[in-house]
Amino acid sequence: MSALQVRRSLLVGLVAFGLLMVPWVFGAFTVSTFTRALVFAVLAMAVNLLTGVAGMPTLGQAAYFGVGAYAGALVSIHWSELGVVQLVVATLAGVVAAVLTGPLAIRGRGVAFLMITLAIGEIGHSAAGRLDAVTGGTDGLSGIRPVVVLPGSEGLVNEGLIYYYVLVVAVLAYLGVGVLLRSPFGLTLRGLRDNEARLRAVGYRTDAYALGAYVYAGGLAALAGSLWASSQRFVAPGDMGFEIAALALLAVIVGGVGSMWGACLGAALVVFTRDYFGQIVSGHAPLLLGILFVLAVYLLPKGIAGGRAQWRSLFPAARAARTTGETT
């Protein structure tokens, strides 16, 4: 076992520890911001699966996020408080929605795909505001019951417990995406991004793979939606609007296109900038986000996950100080 492996293991352990400790260290608002960041991270992974892995930049994942959120919320209100039931139904709803809309979306690539997905998102957003009877219209859907983890146990009300519930599901989603990426299917998706013409020439039905990625991402976004409904206990059409879609895409870009842990970090950065620091300088969250995006594009061309070299080049002074320190 190499030194690198030891270091990586220690890092994973440290991150795991950090995530586990959050509710014990921070106050309720910070914890709920972490919860939102985790949900957003799952959504960002779905966006990244399409954008970064398969090379199809999307502004439509908020639509499936919304489908999942409404599905989860409706299950909670009308049928079952059990988290597992909500997650499964929501994911299935997202998959069905993606299967129905995907064939249209994958007709285009690049900017055409981006715009088709934008249209799907906006139409979904409008429809959610219109379907009063199901979605509660533009005022949103409230009355979602606290999520129950095991049959017979109490619903989760404490921010810390909700955080753990979301954390567990998010980690499982992360592992699920990891397995997918290591599978031949994942390799094929990367091939789709690199060179679709060649993939076709080798004999792949590339549209089938694009659709497969779309459906998987749709289900994953819907899973995130269900987590959103459980943690916020409120769903509104804005949850499937352009703002969420754009922020998710930007989170992926900031994090490093193609890297899943980068997407998660990017999502956390975006959520904390908007909800946490944005509240500290009340009313200027959009300004902070704007600055964040501009700085990220210039200073970290490959995103947070883009390797250590670009980080080091950011701090030449520190590096110089350290080398002189070492020589003396």
Added chain:
Amino acid sequence: MTGWFNAHFVSMVDGVAYGLLLFTLAVGLSLVFGMMDVLNLAHGTLYLAGAYAAYALSDGSWLGLVIALAVGLVVGLVGGGLLAAAVAPLQGRGHLDQAALTLGISLIAAEVMVMLFGAEVLPTAPPAALGGSVSLLGHTYPVYRLAFIGIAAVLAALVYLAFERSSVGALVRATVADRDMVRAMGVDTRKVLFGVFGFGAALAAVGGVLGAPIIAPGPGIDERVLVLSLVVVVIGGLGSVRGALLGALLIGQVQTLGVALVPSYAPFLLFGAMLLVLALRPQGLFAPGRA
């Protein structure tokens, strides 16, 4: 039939006004994308800057309008130049980085404009001489919108001729078709980029000055006109002036006549039309051929 025509006559005329306004916005976006593969999401900001210039400087006189137009032109050229300079270091890094950068810039600019002009929608009066309404085949219609149709039609014709007929236009078209070839011919394509960026931005800002009485400046307007112009551009086909013009006129009608015909489906018309076009022709209606 005449009854139907009579009922929707105003909508059709207004669709032309809207379409021409969209054209002034979309053509710059389309050329910059088609030529240099630059996705500029700060394009709506330029319209907003022009519209705020019109609000701040127009006092109901013709002189006010002229000053506003001059300021709008300068703001557009400078803004376009700055944006071109901002995206220049991103050469070869793909659309996503450009999108993040320009969106970030537009968020910052929007915040600055709110600080300067407040958060209200600021309705902007046209020159007093164009202020009222006239009867158009028995229907009341704002004079300014009629005048706008005239001015914008001339503007569109000039842009079209410059692009299709002049030697500079030929260079731009050649760059759209095959950038490497033009570069190999010894043309500095960066200059072409700056030129087209500045031109497109100036057109958007001038569109903002002229369009302020129709789509008034206010928070969120930048994003709205950006989305509209993006829709026009992808419907028309990236990098095509003819496509931008026809796409803009089509969307203009969808947004007026279409809405008048089926008002209850109004929120779905814009994107529904775009989906329909892209489903049939993913490359847009008038995509120029690439070598």
Added chain:
Amino acid sequence: MTARRTPFLIAAAAAGALALSACGGGTLGGGEEEAGSGGPIKIGLLVPQSGVYKSLGDDMKAGFEVYLEEHDNQLGGVEVEVILADEGETADSGKAAADKLVKQDEVDVVTGVVSSAVMNGVVDLFETSKIPLVGSNASPTTLTDATYIWRTSYVNDQPGEALGAYVAEQVDGSVYFLAADYQAGLDEVTGFKRSFDAAGGETADEVYTPFPGTTNFQPFLSNAKSSGAEALFSFYAGGAAVEFVKQYDQFGLLGEIDHYSAGFLTEGGVLDAQGESALGTFTAMNYNFDLDNELNASFVEAYEAKTGLKPTTYAMASYDAAHVLDLAIEAAGGEDADSESINAAIGEIEEVESPRGTWTWSEIGTPVQTWYLREVQEVDGGLANVVIQELGEL
């Protein structure tokens, strides 16, 4: 295989060891909160500081501050600390801001809230954390059984309901309905039609325009014009209200079709922006700055001194929210007041003297108040809403 498993074991051990050594103090395992005794009472002011509703937020902030300034920054005889939070534009941003006020700043009471979507989104938060929210604008009709939520404004369908019967009586012919396509628009029209239909009014058509996003009302106005309706009832606010009123004039409806609306259409800054196009527009509202009572006179004077503007209904409702808190905190024992006791005391308030006239709580925690019919008229060379008559109490 063992080589593969080793890193995992190290990771698990590292995480476990550190986790065991950690101590409580956060959300989980933390000690009891210190009780709210001593120190100033913390009030969260949740209003938009960004986005399209910013100007409403500014009015509400100013209205609240006017009351505080009149009372030496004390409510119920106790020093208060106002913590501002940005509601933003969407339910998400509003909910996040409310979360921060309740969970991080640990305020004793919250006031404000412009958007009804935000209001719906935060109901659970306030009900479960047992902190009173004295809303001063947003008021969805569906909110009927909350314990900790009060509103000093109105209920969304009331401006319409106050006006419906009057319009049915006045208009000889059918009425066309145009409203922004969101819950508040639906509520206004529903409220209007409740009293309008009962009084035998005739509907020409009922159309909802996409919101936000509609800047060009021409197709809708053209349809309304060719429908042959005698009058039109609309619901718009903010930027959309400006565009709507101007285009109502530009496309030749002004003067031909009487225009009735909920008061937000011509309330505050939008009226200046609309200019003469607004002349002759009738609106229903629970307040107007020209109301003739002593309290209103002093309120208008103080408000104008602070902002240079005439107060709007948004500012007035926020001023009243401060007044309600003043009464409640005093009744709850001043220094010793906490969230629970303040909430209980709010419900005990018999009547509130207000710039709009005296009002009382309804069964669902909203004001029972007099409604006024106003017309936009020229006053001293400028435009203003002028009260024409009372529309009765709701």
Added chain:
Amino acid sequence: MSAQVPDAGAAVAGGVPAVAVEGLSRHFGSLKAVHEVTFAVRAGSRHAVIGPNGAGKSTLFALIAGALPATAGRVRLHGDDVTSLAEHARARRGLVRTFQHSSLFLSATARENVLLAVQRRHGVQGSPWRAVGRRRALLEEADEVLGQLHLLDRAGAAAGALSHGERRQLEVAVALATSPSVLLLDEPAAGMSPADTHAFQQIVLGLPQEVTVLLVEHDLDLVFGVADTVTVLHLGEHLITGEPAQVRASEAVQQAYLGAEDTSDLFLEEGP
């Protein structure tokens, strides 16, 4: 998988041709890029298509590969009509192409490039999870192909980091890994140094005999170094198909190539 019968085709000399083109046309408006071209590629042969610039070589290549739909005519693969099949479907039947400019999965390693082809052949699509267990077998197969193309020591390098010559080798490796019965090479020598071209010639000569090779090429050195049959196109039409010596001697070919007087001279030069 159904049409993979290279052995049968190769065994019967003069039997069913590996590829047959019958009256194939592709018109772009009034431009007849390819017009009524007919010829056959014997199974197991090394067949080259040449012609001066604008002869329609690239269009013909796209038509055979299925990247362009034909205006008229037919393409047969081992006797079966594949004219209406899409590119990927032809590839599944064993008709696999390479690209004129190296066309690889640049962010993936050389091994992964080949793996993509190998896993497609093993039919892993649809069930990504089941295939995880078989990964080792697939990897071994990929390495075998890499070995054949002398790329094994570069297996872990990203395709984007390979040299130009290595990329061409990898290009062939990816195609070969799908175990094609017919390998279509699109101007493989384009942009290669003479040394690289020579090395590439050895690779083509070393390909398994049961794989039919059809190459479209400018570089006549390479063509006459590997081909046993040559087809000449001119202005979109078929001029001649025959053995290299026969083609060299043809007067029509001579005229087609810029009206040059002595074809043997011409064929010593670099291609146009």
